[in-house]
Amino acid sequence: MKKLIRHVIPILITVMTVFSVIPVHAELIPRESIPENTPQEAVNTAESFIKDTLIKVQNGLGYADARAETNKILFNAFLNNQTNGYSYGLLTIIANNALFEYRDLYLRSDYYSAAEEQVKVLISDLITAVETGVLSYEKAKEEAYTRIYKSVDPSYDPSEKEFVDFCYWDIPSVDSAYFNRARKLLLIALKWQDELYETKFLGVELATTRTGMVSITAILEPVTIEGTVVTRAYLHNVDIFNSFKFGIGDTVKVYKANMIIPQIAENATMSNTYKLPMICPCCGEPLNMKASSGGTMFLFCENQHCTARLVQKFAHFCEKTRMNIEGLSEITLEKFIGHGWIHNFGDLYDLEKHKDEIINTDGFGEKSYIILHNAIEKSRKCTLDKFIAALGIPMVGRHAGRILNEYFKGDWTAFEKAIAEGFDFTNLPDFGEIMNKNIYNWYSDEDEAKTV
Structure with a gap:
């Protein structure tokens, strides 16, 4: 902890997008999040601009960062008369509602x-x-x-x-x-029965997130629903997976109207012969099942050194809306971690000792190194809210960071002292018991301490 604080001193102190062709049907924006009486074309228009951001949220991008990104994209689109005559206000309402839903589904699945x-x-x-x-x-x-x-x-x-x-x-x-x-x-x-579409279950795809939780997605035989070819359906947790009693080749019925990605309504076969893979797709270590506070079972990779966990953790730290270290993409981080140059956040600020090796790394050179070095030096001064958001404390993102920044007046030492004295963070606006618990769990976690 002290090593990183020595490098990064929190003190008190916003790209035009390549636009996509508007789809015939909205594919990603959940129907339940759409404001009443909104024209379908307006929903399609909004989605055409924000779908990449929605996918980023599925992969861990926080709500505050996603909202800032979509607002900027939509504002630029509006200024360039690319919104089919719909106002910036309407499109942002559609986008922000969708982001709320994505946040709950992908970032707060237990909730x-x-x-x-x-x-x-x-x-x-x-x-x-x-x-x-x-x-x-x-x-x-x-x-x-x-x-x-x-x-x-x-x-x-x-x-x-x-x-x-x-x-x-x-x-x-x-x-x-x-x-x-x-x-x-x-x-x-x-929904009516004729809105259900039959297809075959082919297996599952697992994806490990930076928190270690492993998402489960059903792989389906391609089926066209509402003009879209569907090949996947998100399964929220292990309990839902188990309830369907899947087997390879089982006939399943799916629908798309009410979910972000298609939902499986039922398994007509229920052969119950398919077993979940219990190996992490990233590091190869065994997976565990853990119950949430509500008793829901999820898959987790407990390996703190899992590539997915570490790379995504450092990528999260380096993002533009956090420490803004240009030049440290996930691909670059994976190389640096693989070489053993990065073990914790503080190591990001000691990369100068590996200057020669970095310059000779594939895809790098003198110019790339200078850009990276300058970005690292610039990030040494930042606001407390960005620094806290960068640390990756579960559910403590930029919004929570801003509240902490205001309360502790940008002072990291005051924040640490409050933790040491058992401060109840639920006394702060928008802080619940889970967030309070996450801060203390993160601060006392020995593996997190090694990373920080």
Whole structure:
């Protein structure tokens, strides 16, 4: 820790994008996140500009950074009259709602699953009513919203409020994730059988993230859904994977309307012969299953030296919206780590001792080294919020970093002292118990200490 702090002193102190062809159907933006009465063309337009950022969030990019990136892309597109006549405001609302959903699904999957289970219990009768046609989707949604509000404030009465005005001061504050979960569950209930498409299950693809959690994606025989060729479906956790009882060649039914990437509705065969690979796809070490606080099972690679964990950890640290060290891409970091030049963040600031070797590394040269060296030197001074966000503490990104920066007045020493004295971070705005726990777990983790 002290080595890095010596190199990086936190003190108090924003590219035109190559635009994609607009798709016929939105493929990535989740239906449940789309604002009511939004034209489909507007959704397609927004997605054409932000789909690369959405994919980055799937791979670990934080919400605050993703939002800043998409806002900039959409603003440039608007200035260049490339938004099909739709306003910057509408497109950013579509984009930001999608990013909220991606954040919960990919960066807070435990929270996502827990929120969905809570809402499912709360509106189970409404789901059945929509499935059987007893209640319209709109009526069910309105009742679902009321129940969610009442779960926070039992005295809430929609007849006394401007129900559609979510800025109304007396409406209790509720995480938007709960409304999205309600819309998703009701939309699933609304779908007709002819919206299901048959295909074959071919196996799974695992991907290890920088936190060690391993995502599970089902590989499918290609099937065309709503004009899109579908070959994959995201499986949120081990429990969901187990519930389908997969076997190679099983006939599965999938649909696309309500999820970011296609959802498997059912396995018609259920041969139950396929076993999850229990080897990390990056380092080859055995995988473990771990239960979340809500009891949901996930796959994890516990190897702290796993290539995926280390490379992505350092890439996260070097990102433009964090320490902004130009020249240290994931490919370059993988080379440097492989050569043994980088073991912790502090080593990034001692790369000068490897100057000759770096210059002679494939893809490098004198000019590349100078650019890298200058970027490293420039990053020695930064704000506390960027530094904390760069460290990769789970769920503690730039937004949390800004709150900490303001509270501790940009002083890292004050932040460390607060941890040592058992400061309760839940006293800060937007900090929950999980974030508080993550800070202490990170700070006391011996392997994290070796990296920092």
